[in-house]
Amino acid sequence: MSSIAVIAQVPAENLGWLSSKLLGVTLTSAEWVLWILVVLSVLSIAIMLERAVYFSRNRLPDSETLAVRLARGELEAVRVAIQGRRGMEAAIIREGLASAAQGADSVEQVIASTMARERPQYERFLSFLGTLGNNAPFIGLFGTVLGIIKAFHDLGSAGVKGAAIQQTVMGGISEALVATAVGLAVAIPAVVAFNIFNRQLKTLTSRANALGHALVGSLRAEVR
DSSP, X not given: OHHHHHHHTSOGGGSOHXXXXXXXXXXXXXXXXXXXXXXXXXXXXXXXXXXXXXXXXXXXXXXXXXHHHHHTTOHHHHHHHTTTOOSHHHHXXXXXXXXXXGOHHHXXXXXXXXXXXXXXXXXXXXXXXXXXXXXXHHHHHHHHHHHHHHHHHXXXXXXXXXXXXXHHHHHHHHHHHHHHHHHHHHHHHHHHHHHHHHHHHHHHHHHHHHHHHHHHHHHHHHHO
C-alpha cells in the first residue's frame, strides 16, 4: 500500500500523456457506478416480478392427472379440461389433439414444433438475470478501484502526515468498498432468481414432454 501512496504523490507532469488523461478520468467520483447498480437492481426486480407472474399464469397445475387421462385415451375430456388454459403444456395438448387425425408420427412433429415455439417465451429476460448476476460484482469492484485511486490521489495532493494519513486513506477506501457491497447485493438476488426460473422451466419442459408422450402413446395404442 505504501508503494501505491508513493505513486499517488507523483506529479501529473511526470506521467505520460495517456496516463495523465486516464488518471483524470478515474479521479471522478465513483457515485455514477452506484447509480448504474441501482438502475440495474430496479430492472432485475421488475424482471423477477414479471417472470414470476408469467410462470404462475402459464402452467397446468393438474398436468400429472391430464397425462394419466391422455394415456387412458380420454382425449375429448382432456380437450375440454384445457379450454382457456395458457402455456407450453396446454399448447402441446391443444396442438397435438388438433393433429391427432394425421397419426402419431405427425403429432410427434407438431409437439416438438410447439415446444420449440413456446419455450423462448419462458426464457425471455432470463439471460439478463444471468448476465447481471455474473457481472454486477465486477461493476461494483470497478467502482471500488476508482474510489481507491481517488483516495490515494487525495492523499498525495493533501501532503498530510501522521494520523491524518490513516484518516484520509481509510475514509476514502471505506467509501469505495460500498460499491463492491452494492454490486454483491445486486448480483445475489439475480443469481438466485435465475436458478429458480431455470429450474421451473426444466420442470415445465419435463411435464410437457410427459403429456406429449402420453398423447402419442394413446394414439399408437388406438391404431393397434
